[in-house]
Amino acid sequence: DTAVSQTPKYLVTQMGNDKSIKCEQNLGHDTMYWYKQDSKKFLKIMFSYNNKELIINETVPNRFSPKSPDKAHLNLHINSLELGDSAVYFCASSLLDSLPGNTIYFGEGSWLTVV
């Protein structure tokens, strides 16, 4: 069973469209994340939710809106897509529990291409 699963894996869309990427984890974790990997493979945190509450909100355009309906799901909605949004988006999860050494588990990534 896939621990952190995200859909779709590949997405090609036109500029100006709105799209969503869904993420689910079956590890019983209380914290979920979205990371962005750019064309140079640099990984950066975008958002993090702990028990459905936003705890990290890095400087990203407000066209990006995360939504966490429950602890096992964290979706990423992107409005008015731009060419610069093309990247790989990784969902991840962990058990926060005040233990900073806890491992963060990543999904397989969603390759977004804006044309």
Place this chain on the structure above:
Amino acid sequence: AQSVTQLGSHVSVSEGALVLLRCNYSSSVPPYLFWYVQYPNQGLQLLLKYTSAATLVKGINGFEAEFKKSETSFHLTKPSAHMSDAAEYFCAVKNQAGTALIFGKGTTLSVSS
């Protein structure tokens, strides 16, 4: 603020040779350090992590890393490279709150026969 620097964006070795991927960290608190591997078109997989227990950490696939506080380093090694080790390797440190990972820029490992 926490940060990691990976020295060398690209490392090439021959099959059977020693693999050494370098990572230096900067941290205002005792660091929690991680190495992840990313195979082409795949997600990130944890290789190993340092959480203030033993300074020599053994991971999967024969990799290990040594935490050296005096050198602020956490270099990744493998005694004998295999073709299947070709991938992107990321060093990361937990942020000060322990709530997220801060990644280095990655090192591409190429293995030739």
